[in-house]
Amino acid sequence: MRGQEGKKITVACNYIRLKLEPEKGVFEYEVTYEPPIESRSICFSLLNEHKDTIGATKTFDGRTLYLPFKLPQPNTHLQSKLPNDQSSVLITLKFIKRKQLGETIHLFNVLFRRIMNILGLALMGRHFFDPNSAMPVPAHKLEVWPGYITAVDEYEGGLMLCCDASHRVLRTQTVYNLMEDIMSMSPRNWKEEFMKLVVGQTVLTRYNSKTYRVDDVIFTSSPMSTFDFKNGTQITYYEYYLKHYNIQITDRNQPLIVSRRKGKVGGKEVSDLVCLVPELCFMTGLTDNLRNDMKVMKDIATCTRISPMQRKHALNQFIKNVNSNENARLILDSWGLVLEDGIVNLQGRLLDPEDIYFGDKKLVKGSVMAEWSRALTSSSVLSAIELVNWMIVCLRRDEKAIVDFVQTLRKCGPQMGIGINPPRILPIPDDSAENYVKTIRNNTDQSTQLVVIVFPSARNDKYSAVKKLCCSELGVASQVIQTRTIRQLDKLRSIAQKIALQINCKLGGTLWTVKIPMKNTMVCGIDTYHDPTGRGSSIAALVASLNQPLTRWFSQICKQVSGRELMEGLTTALLSCLTKYHKVNGYFPEQILMFRDGVGDGQLSVCQEYECPQFLSCCNLITQNYKPNFLMVVVQKRIKTRIFMQKGSEGEGNPMPGSIVDHSVTRRDWYDFFLVSQNVRQGTVSPTHYIVVHNSTNMTPDQVQRVSYKLTHLYYNWPGTVRVPAPCQYAHKLAYLVGESTHKEACEKLCDKLYYL
Template sequence: MLKANYFKLLTHTDWALYQYRVDFSPEEERTSVRKALLRVHKEILRGFIFDGTLLFTAHRLSPDPLTLYSCRDSDNEKITITIKKVSDLAMGDAHYIQFFNILMRKCLGHLSMQLVGRNFFDARAKIEIPNYKLELWPGYITSIRQHESSILMCAEITHKVMRQDTVLELLVECSRRSPSDWKNVFQQSIIGSIVLTGYNNNTYRIDDVDFDQRPTSTFELKTKEKITYIDYFWKKYQIQVKDVTQPLLVSRAKARNIRAGMTENIILIPELCSLTGITDEMRANFSLMKALADYTRVSPADRIKKLNDFSQRLQSNKAIQDDLTLWNMKLSPTLIEFPARVMRTEKIVHGEKVKSEIGPDADWTKNMRNRSMLVQANLHTWVVVHQARSKTDVLGFINTLIKSAASLNFKMPQPVFYEIRDDRIGSYIEALDRIMSRQQPQIIMCIVPNNRADRYSAIKKKCCIDRAVATQVVVERCLRSKGTMSIATKIAIQMNCKIGGAPWTVDIPISGVMVIGFDVCHDTSMKGRSFGAMVASLDQGLSRYYSTVSHHSNGEELSNDISINITKALMKYRKFNNTLPSRIFIYRDGVGEGQIPFVFEREVEMIKDKLTEIYQVLPRMAFVVVTKRLNTRLFLNDNNPPPGTIVDDYITCPDRYDFFLVSQSVRQGTVSPTCYNVMHDTSGLSPARMQRFTYKMTHLYYNWSGTVRVPAQCQYAHKLAFLVGQSLHRQPNPSLEDYLYFL
């Protein structure tokens, strides 16, 4: 019996509702002000729920459209409110469930919580981390949906990292650090980040910086009147802008906001924007991340307690109970409980057909010791590039590496050592050019002093695009680490995989199988461009892979690329096995909830068309969408459920073939299950066998001797898409396609 972070709706309204759209003239963007302007007319409107745009009521309003007038408190301006009927709603309608969610958001407003972006946060319960000028605001995410047999509310604990500095302070810091190039430095620091504007509690993504405009610049209102930004903020929000020389920030409105009448570009003033979230620089700061994790990594027992406290707040607040009663809604005060299953543990298959049992934590690191790897690649020549000053450490580490590889039956000869004078990027590139012009090593190991991204990218570009050579980049601190033997073993496994070997597999009871993983990552160097990576298995043991990457700027291109790349993978499989696979399993990652219908209509259909062309008759195939980012949490007696836990009822969707799987073991915090949505299935496997097959796939990621959150093929695709999106920004050399060079 498991618990989950869901509360059941015990009773709910099932009468007809009317949905209206509410427009304000002149436009008012602050939701709180819009609600206040409408609240004045509650006698006319009677019982209603309003989210800032949509109004729901059990009474038909007359006349339609209904026009009302209110006066804005801040400036006494007369506002015209137009209420126009959109549709009638009946129980079971998607918008009916939306009504429950809007009602719930209204209830959260009664808890004196602050709306930041789309979620509510408790500013009074904030946790200050003064050493790093950060605040952590605890909050809740709620979502009400129709599940298998009940309407359930998912409630999840979340945290918002609030920085105590403004964008103007960041600007001053950039100009102090780089007086000659401060504009570029500032743009790199701010573009892409999310800021919070206190005057309307909205969050915006910064897309550009306009250095030609100032707060003293003028713009045109909808009334065609011209006004300076300083006067606008004083008149509308009574805010005095102090620095008149600062440039302005540009945030591009989302398509739905433009449809709602918002201008395409939203102009923001740095002084009035607070920074939110954490930068890559902060992520690299181990002590800062540890300080945050102390509060954000919540154990199952603590999470259950916090959810029960939240439920108690809802049950004991009179205003909330009055609202719920008015709409005949009653929430259960306790978390739901339901039965689940745990699959039996797998056996790992090593070299020479030796099998080993896995422990309850799904980790077989100890089982690897003194056991032969499944496939040992033949390594003849390899080179180590290092700085002269670290020669002693490098020699010691290479001896440890050769020794640990020998225990895995992977023969590593002594490498050729190549010394460089300093750690400049140019020194590494020059060394790589010289090495590759003289000889053709199978793999080059670069020992680097730290994790500098630009140096890493330069090495990978040189060896993945210009020349096709596998590389292993090792940070110097690993050479002197306490667990050198363990690090050396992991590096030996990686190097073996990068040149065609494989460390282990699991029993695959079906023959003629091809498993494909797919994921998408954004290109950090070009806005709007993404890279889709596909990785497909080529052998029965699922240990050899073919990979390919393609860039795209929209869903249409992506759908087309996936079907073309699957065709390439099938040709490669036929070359490798002299036959085509009889069953194809496609695990598709990188799909948001809203994109699922598009993926189903476009991608699945295009793949089916391509397969029919190749096979003449559509082969057995399953197409599964993998979702990692979930608010669902599962608990077993105040602890995390064990790896292999399957939930395929109660909290799943009634109109889908879906299931939740906990495949990994988590020692800190609460485990997050992965959701699998089987969108097309002619594989001939029963749901129980499909679940078991999926669980087997999570054992095959060679960078970790344990199970991972998603099928290994998805993890490989993510690793490849991430490498290309972050470092290469171009398609890799085709001659690397048959190797796991991106591990």
């Protein structure tokens, strides 16, 4: 299903066509042995004796054989002899079928993994990187390895390889260096500190370009410890590395680190322990301290944030490397595959810009950049809530900076139509979480509209404490600010404007809207937060519109606790949203548009066959005859698709906001499209993938695409378009706040406000 609206544009995508020679394919055979043979290795060796019949190219698992061509006879009989007693064995190859392209995707992906190894790329995690093209970042003891992410699949336009340039950040610090640092800082308990820092981390051994997860540290072993070699002899780790890699270990008394490798042998899960020498293992990834260092992240970005032109050049270089490498080309040729010489060019469409509506009936014409920050700060907001009774809790030493901030805030507010009265400033002697909580609790009553908390530094424990108190216990809007933010005098006006707008939203005010032609429609967004440690429950958030301009939103959360399905909580949340919609409007919506974030490809069928019917059935609980039209769209952000646009003599650039691709590189079995909604000035923009899993409305593809784009304009934390529809982004913010900080539902009186911004 394709849309028609918008200006036609020519774009390129990071997909490379794979052509299959007409007479070639993947042919499936059942292999039987008479008499039957249990040993897989003997099965393999006997079949390998007949390369003159079946060829050298095959995939065989002991019973099922795949060949790139069809044998002349439906049943092929081969004779072999067992190696131990020379008795005869009859091997029968029975033709089953020619596999469809969609059934052979795994095989083709395996072929490209072999090609990556041939090209000298190192596997790290699931993707391949080039150690020979490492880019050093010496100031921070880091280096960046460029690489590729590849995936073969069948799309509307045929069989294609999706290929994207990627990067992996590595540290030039070894595990041994880290151990020395810890020993100097904590000589008494260095072993415990060392264990905390390395267990669970991934390390790289550069002598073979492999990565390992650290599971333990053995302080009683050393490079002089011995292990059983393949031929049954005992050898020390020191001797092993000297003999096989010509590496001489300098410290023979260092402990060994252990990695548990898992795999399958004969269909059974097996695991073995690998002992590694800290001196030869390099740390990978970034520590929290490095991630929080703006200078570090900026220096890394110079290597990783590549332009569309650089990205396209990297893809063309990859194609050239594959097609010019004899061994790589031989792998493709043997299965009848040909990799085209360039990436896919196709026709997209550019939707017209959206006009923005502010207060006092002011209209700002839509711009191609999809950004309206200047108009926002010089216009009245759509609806303003006067800030009358509010307070600021801060350290006594920060009072002067607070006074300057309040003065600036009270000047900026009225220019945007927001009245702001002076606050109560409540200084505390020190920044313990106890002091903040006690001061807020003792000074808040039913008339308090807002609590502003100013922290001297970012601390998750204090943030969680005050957010849990304000949102879940007191039911009052809260705003957390860091002292360094309001000490930037040159940026204070801009900062005060943003905070004033955010506060207005948290109190129930609205900032802007776009033209929404739909009536009697409730738009919902769903996103899920998963505890990264795996110990906590999953938090799902559902945010639903309450009015036709889509400026007011009602939110509900549900937890996935033991013995309870997350879906059960979401249907209950939807019922609450429908009840609230009826209370505000006096009727139930005639149609529901639901945008579901956080669903991977493997869950699409579950979403279609399980979630959609449950949402629809829960509507019957309101009245038996209530059957609204229902649209459910899965929104995917973490995708590898990239879209480039030719910009004259400048070469490839990012497509403009509103660019849509809905054919060729889309799925064969789903109605889906890619939408670029953001304006990105640096690096390459990432489109968002929209997949319609259910549609009982009368909306055409053009209308679904247009409303999806409109919704990216309505996120009030940014005066421009965002990557996903606003209700999804609101749901993300809410789920993250509850999952990371409050761990509880908010008070009911906050649920119709954007208190989580």
